[in-house]
Amino acid sequence: MPPRTIFEKEQVLNIAYNIVEKEGFEGLNARKIAKALNASVHPIFKHFKDMEELKKAVYEKIYAKYQEYMLKGATEENAYKKMGLSYIKFAKDYPEFFKIIFMQKTNLNAENFIMADNVGDDVIRKGQILTGLSFEEQKKFHVKVWIFTHGIACLVATNTVEFSDEEIEGLLTESVKQLIIGYKSK
Amino acid sequence: MPPRTIFEKEQVLNIAYNIVEKEGFEGLNARKIAKALNASVHPIFKHFKDMEELKKAVYEKIYAKYQEYMLKGATEENAYKKMGLSYIKFAKDYPEFFKIIFMQKTNLNAENFIMADNVGDDVIRKGQILTGLSFEEQKKFHVKVWIFTHGIACLVATNTVEFSDEEIEGLLTESVKQLIIGYKSK
């Protein structure tokens, strides 16, 4: 009986995601999605109760992309280092996404877990492999490494500084090395 | 002949500044200023061509506040360290202002000069006092210190982490010390 659905939920979500990738949530609105979809706004509200619900879905897709990056880093050789580099690479590849997750307080990212206190024990253990510190010492040490990593990522995401991949790897590797030496020479 | 001016330019500017301090530029609009002023929107447009012009004036006032903080740091004992702490203190005292100047690309802060390349030679020289490095070495070293400082400031400004003043001073002092030791042990 019904005419077949032309605009699927996923299409709407993908288009919204692409807009947010380029322009952030500020650039997202129903009419812009409709235009990109070559449709009216109706298909949007067919699949999503309101814009708020759509934004939540977009945020989840964004967060999944972030997790994809971190998981890739975590499963490589030198996992601790690679996770830091993945964090920064995410900021470089998807600056708007990085800003949304880590640089603004929206009503969406309440459970922002990348803090030292609630960081997974996993990361600490991976760091221990590199530093040889005890679990408790590594936890404290990790805060510094994470601050440094986050600092680079923020600079990259806002385009304040344009670091090449080599510069980033150099900076991070060198600094962590120096922090370890300095830490141990106490 | 004319009735006397009731709402002076500076009052309008100050109210706008206070709104932006609490809510960022997103929270600023003509009607809200008018309400806080207990007036209509008219006095605003008497003193400012349009909202854009007002926002520019607010940005300048914000930037002046930032410079006030940095100047205070620069003129104290241990200037290099104090400048870092001032940077972070600014982020803590005025998170919205910090975000505006250093965490978003608006059309206002084109001349964002706090980058390593164009950082004043002054800061480098002040750092040399602490590290004893050559000017060129200190320049490279400063990038790392600045990234670390910026990292803490960003975390504080977004309220991602709540560091106490003591924690901040400890983190910064310790990390810089360790970086110096590590750097010199090469």
Place this chain on the structure above:
DNA sequence: AAAGTTAGGTAACGAACGTTATTTAAAAAG
């Protein structure tokens, strides 16, 4: 006191937005 200048208030305009009532027409079921 009369007159003219202009600060400020009122209220409206148009644009951009989320949302929705109404209409149109596609296609499955009889």
Place this chain on the structure above:
DNA sequence: CTTTTTAAATAACGTTCGTTACCTAACTTT
């Protein structure tokens, strides 16, 4: 082929903005 269901388009509504035309009245000057 007709009926029925409903996806999508059209177009409107209500808000919230920036901005502005118009009005009112305060105050200086004569």
